[in-house]
Amino acid sequence: GAVVSQHPSRVICKSGTSVKIECRSLDFQATTMFWYRQFPKQSLMLMATSNEGSKATYEQGVEKDKFLINHASLTLSTLTVTSAHPEDSSFYICSARAGAGRTDTQYFGPGTRLTVL
Amino acid sequence: AQSVTQPDIHITVSEGASLELRCNYSYGATPYLFWYVQSPGQGLQLLLKYFSGDTLVQGIKGFEAEFKRSQSSFNLRKPSVHWSDAAEYFCAVAPYSGNTPLVFGKGTRLSVIA
Numbered sequence: 001g002a003v004v005s006q007h008p009s010r011v012i013c014k015s016g017t018s019v020k021i022e023c024r025s026l027d028f029q030a031t032t033m034f035w036y037r038q039f040p041k042q043s044l045m046l047m048a049t050s051n052e053g054s055k056a057t058y059e060q061g062v063e064k065d066k067f068l069i070n071h072a073s074l075t076l077s078t079l080t081v082t083s084a085h086p087e088d089s090s091f092y093i094c095s096a097r098a099g100a101g102r103t104d105t106q107y108f109g110p111g112t113r114l115t116v117l
Numbered sequence: 118a119q120s121v122t123q124p125d126i127h128i129t130v131s132e133g134a135s136l137e138l139r140c141n142y143s144y145g146a147t148p149y150l151f152w153y154v155q156s157p158g159q160g161l162q163l164l165l166k167y168f169s170g171d172t173l174v175q176g177i178k179g180f181e182a183e184f185k186r187s188q189s190s191f192n193l194r195k196p197s198v199h200w201s202d203a204a205e206y207f208c209a210v211a212p213y214s215g216n217t218p219l220v221f222g223k224g225t226r227l228s229v230i231a
Contacts, residue, residue, distance in 0.1 A: 006160070
């Protein structure tokens, strides 16, 4: 299957700092990328959907000024957690899809563990 | 609205025993169904998918799933479980609109004992 990478895999930062997480589709062009947040022993919670070259669509309850998403190219999307606080500590997973059809598979990155001290 | 139910939060099986993870969906049209596996601290890996055709779908790592329209189910099976299969398993359905993400179930955690 297709490969999606995330960087960094793990980050620890101080409260108040900003953290950028990169998501790359390595062997296909992703017209759509999704960002999820996962709490321990829970399912994935969709944060936002981003399409290349346009503004991301955020799910209800997700602060778009806090979680900045940029989908600058067909192979790269970034999530920036601004002014991070301990409650932002979580596992963040991105997913990429080549097309917009229902049969287009979503491929997932390995996740980024964010710890805010 | 479409939804996915995984009735079992946690299942424990002995190594070598057979496995069946349940998944029920609610969907008005022909469902496109997926099973993903997540190992601890990792992203999700696609095990198999069903779009149409043969209702018994073969996937990676020896897994298979059977689509039963009459029961609105897409249960995942493996005849002999290995200790490395211990992970979280998610069932998902593709939505009506192509540009929206998969709808996931809450997941089933599989533990494997010796």
